[in-house]
Amino acid sequence: MKIIIIGIQGSGKSTQGKLLGEKLQIPYLSTGHIFRVLSKENTPLGKQIKVLMNAGFLIPDEKTLKIVEEYLARPEYKDGYVLDGFPRTLAQAEKFHQDLDKVILLKISDKEALWRISGREEIREDETLMAIRKRIELFNKFTQPVLDYYREKNLLLEVDGEQTIEQIHKEIVEKLHI
Numbered sequence: 001m002k003i004i005i006i007g008i009q010g011s012g013k014s015t016q017g018k019l020l021g022e023k024l025q026i027p028y029l030s031t032g033h034i035f036r037v038l039s040k041e042n043t044p045l046g047k048q049i050k051v052l053m054n055a056g057f058l059i060p061d062e063k064t065l066k067i068v069e070e071y072l073a074r075p076e077y078k079d080g081y082v083l084d085g086f087p088r089t090l091a092q093a094e095k096f097h098q099d100l101d102k103v104i105l106l107k108i109s110d111k112e113a114l115w116r117i118s119g120r121e122e123i124r125e126d127e128t129l130m131a132i133r134k135r136i137e138l139f140n141k142f143t144q145p146v147l148d149y150y151r152e153k154n155l156l157l158e159v160d161g162e163q164t165i166e167q168i169h170k171e172i173v174e175k176l177h178i
């Protein structure tokens with residue numbers, strides 16, 4: 001199965017994405033992780049990515065699409081994947097030509113997201129309050145059209161992300177009929 005998992009930062013995408021990947025025996029990957037690895041490289045691209053990430057800005061669509069497509073062309077993803085963090089803009093969604101089975105939206109309020117992230121034990125370099133607020137703002141602005149796009153295609157599955165980890169996983173499994 002090819003699954004996308006979408007939600008604001010702090011919505012539990014990576015936790016649920018990994019659980020779902022295990023359940024379906026397919027790999028989980030996140031564009032945030034890919035970009036964090038690239039940002040540590042001492043190359044012009046690495047430096048550009050680092051600056052954008054630390055400010056909470058998005059990486060340009062063309063760059064993002066190229067990187068994601070290169071990753072998904074690897075043999076380990078040929079039988080499916082759970083992809084977290086992509087697409088984040090309508091342009092990314094429209095240019096992403098993969099036969100998706102479902103797009104899962106983990107719904108939580110901005111307040112709950114900020115609350116969860118502030119309570120984390122390890123805070124990453126790109127998790128300043130400013131960067132987090134910027135990401136939430138950009139999500140509301142650019143990712144809402146992505147949700148409408150997949151809703152129209154009947155691929156969107158909405159899940160209440162403010163339940164416990166187990167309850168959310170159960171709801172996803174039930175709604176996917178797996």
Ligand code: AMP
Pocket residue numbers: 009030031032033035052053056057058059060064084085086087088089092135
């Ligand atoms: P995340 O861990 O998903 O919040 O991603 C961290 C950062 O990586 C984001 O703030 C962006 O700078 C970058 N990023 C991740 N996914 C994308 C994407 N699909 N398009 C553009 N930038 C992205």
